[in-house]
Amino acid sequence: MGKHAHSHAIDATAWLRQNGLRATHGRIAIVQLLDNSSVPLTLADIHEKVRAEGCDFATVFRFISILEEKELVQRVAWIDGTTRHEIRARDGHHHHHYLICRTCHKVEPIDECVVERFESQIAKERGYAGLSHSLQLSGVCPACQKPAAKTRKKP
Numbered sequence: 450m451g452k453h454a455h456s457h458a459i460d461a462t463a464w465l466r467q468n469g470l471r472a473t474h475g476r477i478a479i480v481q482l483l484d485n486s487s488v489p490l491t492l493a494d495i496h497e498k499v500r501a502e503g504c505d506f507a508t509v510f511r512f513i514s515i516l517e518e519k520e521l522v523q524r525v526a527w528i529d530g531t532t533r534h535e536i537r538a539r540d541g542h543h544h545h546h547y548l549i550c551r552t553c554h555k556v557e558p559i560d561e562c563v564v565e566r567f568e569s570q571i572a573k574e575r576g577y578a579g580l581s582h583s584l585q586l587s588g589v590c591p592a593c594q595k596p597a598a599k600t601r602k603k604p
Contacts, residue, residue, distance in 0.1 A: 459484045459536070468519055475504040475511055480536075488547065488556045489533030490526040528585040546584040552593035559586070 457594040465472040478499040483490065490498075495508045504512075513534055516522035526531045528549055535545075547559040564582050572580045 453604055468521055470515070470519075475499060475502045475508060478502040479504070479509065479512055483522065483534065483536045486535070487558055489527065489535035491527075491531050491533050495534070523581065525583045527588055547586070549585055549587045550590035550593055551587050552589050555592075559584075 459480060461477040461484070462472040464480060465476055470476065479495060480499050482495060492506070492509055492513060495513070496504065496506045499509065513522060517524065517534075521537055522534050523537050525535060527533045543562065546564075548557045549555070550557055564584060568580050568582055572578065588602060
C-alpha cells in the first residue's frame, strides 16, 4: 500500500496523546497502518496487519470505534459492499475519492473533490450540519483493457 499524497506521516504516539488516548503498541501500529495506507481498510485488513502487535479482532474493533466516536477515523461504504476505515482529513489535507478497476481491483486515489461545494450548498439550503460524503468510481483500467482487446476476433 502506498502513502497518501500528504508529505508527512503522523507521529502516532503524539497524535494519540493529543487526542486523549493511551499510546499502546497496538494502537500505534493501527494508527500508522491507517496513515500509511493509500486506501481505506476493512477491520479484517487492519487485524491481519497488526495481529503481530498482540491485537485481537475485538481490540481492533473497539479501538476503531473509539477513533470514530472522536471523529478521528471515518467509515467509508466501499463499492463492493464492505465497510472500510480511513484517517479523517487533517489540516490542509482533504479526504480522497477513489477510482477502482472492476477487473483487477486496483485502487487509485482521486485528489480533486467536486462534491464539497455542492455538499456545503445542500447543507445550507436544507439546514443540515456535519454533512459528509464518499465517492468511488469504478471502471476498467488501461492494463485490464489490453488483454480483452487482443482476444477479440476480427470478423
